[in-house]
Amino acid sequence: MIGVLLLLFLPFLLYIAAPQIRKMLSSGVCTSTVQLPGKVAVVTGANTGIGKETAKELAKRGARVYLACRDVQKGELVAREIQTMTGNQEVLARKLDLADTKSIRTFAEGFLAEEKHLHILINNAGVMMCPYSKTADGFEMHMGVNHLGHFLLTHLLLEKLKESAPSRVVNVSSLAHHLGRIHFHNLQGEKFYNAGLAYCHSKLANILFTKELARRLKDEEIESQHQELAQGHISSEL
Numbered sequence: 001m002i003g004v005l006l007l008l009f010l011p012f013l014l015y016i017a018a019p020q021i022r023k024m025l026s027s028g029v030c031t032s033t034v035q036l037p038g039k040v041a042v043v044t045g046a047n048t049g050i051g052k053e054t055a056k057e058l059a060k061r062g063a064r065v066y067l068a069c070r071d072v073q074k075g076e077l078v079a080r081e082i083q084t085m086t087g088n089q090e091v092l093a094r095k096l097d098l099a100d101t102k103s104i105r106t107f108a109e110g111f112l113a114e115e116k117h118l119h120i121l122i123n124n125a126g127v128m129m130c131p132y133s134k135t136a137d138g139f140e141m142h143m144g145v146n147h148l149g150h151f152l153l154t155h156l157l158l159e160k161l162k163e164s165a166p167s168r169v170v171n172v173s174s175l176a177h178h179l180g181r182i183h184f185h186n187l188q189g190e191k192f193y194n195a196g197l198a199y200c201h202s203k204l205a206n207i208l209f210t211k212e213l214a215r216r217l218k219d220e221e222i223e224s225q226h227q228e229l230a231q232g233h234i235s236s237e238l
Contacts, residue, residue: 037062040117045125047074059088068096098125098149100136108156117164118157123150124172129195140189146202151209173206180204
């Protein structure tokens, strides 16, 4: 009986607590004044949300910023907006569809041909609670875009990051990773699927990937950095 009552009142309690939860999760403030002239950064999903604000801040600090976006036209509009707002003309939009490994490889190939350095890679783009679908390569969409796409992108750019050290990889995760599980017998969600849990699983994969990347690169004098759970950021510095 008590369990039933809790289920009935849970939505109401969440509604009441939502403002406090939102305030708690968004109260982090960056106090760093570090400037980034001469640095090169790539931000995925930079045409909206966290990615756009991150790209804007990097541009303010003088970095050359690549907005890696699925919709390159929207990316170009945002690039011009950031250029006007910051006065930094080194803000560029490039096409990157994380749901297609061919697009990922094309982006990486073009970037490596265009740039001699890469100091900051921010893996921010993602999908959330979308209906069941698969990427161009047959992966469940959440896992394919949020984890595997960024995994491949990081792998393709890793040598350039090493050459440009000190450099950093930032994987954007979420507190939702606490609810995630890696179901190896159902990675593509073909046996059972829940959009909310699929998102949680992909965010857990982000965390595990970052920790393992930091562990492997530590042997090459690459230091694992802080974990900002309030914003869901996991960072590894090279």
